[in-house]
Amino acid sequence: MTFGITPGPRIRKSPYFDATVAAGMTDVTVYNHMYMPTGFGDFGVEYRRLIETVAVWDVAAERQIQVAGPDAVRLVQMLVPRDVSKMKVGQGRYALLNDANGRLINDPVLLKVADDRYWFSIADSDMEYWVAGVAAALGLDVEVSEPDVSPLAIQGPNAPDVVADLFGDWIRDLKYFAFRQTDLDGIPLMVARSGWSKQAGFELYLMDGSRGSDLWDRVMSAGLPHGIGPGAPNVVERTEGDLLSWGADTRPDANVFELGMEAYVHLDMAPDFIGKAALRRIREEGPKRRRVGLFIDPPSLSPSEDNWPVHDPSGAAAGTVSIAVPSIRLERNIAIALMDIAHAAVGTRLVVQTPDGPRDAEVTALPFIQPGG
């Protein structure tokens, strides 16, 4: 089901908006109060491009929340469930933000941009207010803002070649989530090894919103010999690879133990942070639910538009499907679900309530496809 969306000033256009329109953008979503392309008219072609060559994505909607000032380290440490004291400038860390009840409220990448300046590269919730609310309540000496920074992702097996052609072979030595500030013919940006796919990838953090089309055009030109074309965060590839979509997979109240992301939460080694006591309690009691994979019986499904209820064979409520898609590489229906712990074991038989009726399903391990698979 597709509706029209009429642009208006409450929702922002990305610096790459004109370029994506010129490239044939047909569909959008809204993410952090900004339009983000989701399709250019041929999903199959865009999927193959991501898996086999290289795609460029307008992910400017992945906004940065900057924390700057004398209390920046202190504030960041209060929010992040790992020790940030040893982070170096130019490093990034996956930083799960939890509220006081242990609920996961965003899953940004934290970038240390300077000794007294950090960026949270955020998923789709207004973390600026969370960060600023804590700072305001405590009277901390920090400035919380959203700088003029707009990532452009280059994703796919040929991405390193494209980015090396643009910036040099040093980019091949960047560790995951590491970044370096540079420019491209005077366009100020940061090159980061990052991206919301399980393919090789980089993100260019454009630092001047007036240069969006310039950057897009240069990336397209450099990518031409490598088979580049437009694309977007891909719901099938992310499901196959088990990338978390905050908001789709987590709403309204999931915690890191349920989501299987406790490895990123250093409850015993990190200094105090908001949510620590609640997460300790959840660890002690054991999570009530678990994020798992499901194989859903044929025929082939369209990508799910809603969270779908899951029942056990007797009809009792057992959990919720976050996302269901037809896997292109596996040629069967796959889903990610948050299941009550009693129904989370691999091999458990279940019934998924799709909008077209019930469909048999079976629990399986995640991810469906390993990186490089």
Added chain:
Amino acid sequence: MTFGITPGPRIRKSPYFDATVAAGMTDVTVYNHMYMPTGFGDFGVEYRRLIETVAVWDVAAERQIQVAGPDAVRLVQMLVPRDVSKMKVGQGRYALLNDANGRLINDPVLLKVADDRYWFSIADSDMEYWVAGVAAALGLDVEVSEPDVSPLAIQGPNAPDVVADLFGDWIRDLKYFAFRQTDLDGIPLMVARSGWSKQAGFELYLMDGSRGSDLWDRVMSAGLPHGIGPGAPNVVERTEGDLLSWGADTRPDANVFELGMEAYVHLDMAPDFIGKAALRRIREEGPKRRRVGLFIDPPSLSPSEDNWPVHDPSGAAAGTVSIAVPSIRLERNIAIALMDIAHAAVGTRLVVQTPDGPRDAEVTALPFIQPGG
């Protein structure tokens, strides 16, 4: 320019979604991570319905943030720039939320639902995290949550008759923003005198998301003799009447003095609240900008998709248009703009940079049309 938007689980469907699809919804926006209808195929008909008879709007995306518990009053008072101690259960107040720098971050209606329970009925930013961040930092004994509450608006001159037919004539005595809890054939809801138009209006706060279609159908049936039909928050009517659209008119950094909303900020009478010191400083120094009306020369414009730059006749930057529309009742182009104070006097001649080129304009007073006008 219209794009397709493909529903997905990250963005929620309203409890009225099926009913609005059945009613012919053609266009949506995204507001508080939820689809909200913006059109049913004929803008002129929908405008006339709002001005002349009565329209029903799915505004479930106007989410409620509940603050409940022993410290609820204390927390609310820290956030709201007016004295809340004398509010009674059943009363509502327009409550402007400011950050520590005095920036307006949301303009909700605050409802006192019980002695230790308040709802912020919010505009399009995640105020749950602002409220919860302050509470978490101070260790307050409150629970911050988003309850299962979804407003349905009934707006237009015949709205009181429709709502009286449904609930009784007592609704005619409700003061503005006042509300009462009741039910409709067992559908739990609150009736509030409220709504984002300058016409007469009510909002039904549905308190059971599974009953959306039931409520929609009952309202439609009751409204039939009064000329009811589907509609949506109307960009032309709101501009004519000068209703603030947070996010469109305020981004990124406007304060209540610039927006002409200082009457709702009781700097001298309210207890301390976040932003008070910054707002006092702004008052002393005087605002740098001012929200004004503009008449823009013919020919007729389409509603603006972006904030447009405004220059003075010499070409110097002078301000920004928030929204420009063709006024149907005035039969000329009107706009709301945030102008540098030197260019804000009524009668000032200016040049608006539309996407189709420059257009002469003149500053005028707001609103363009008085309530009942």
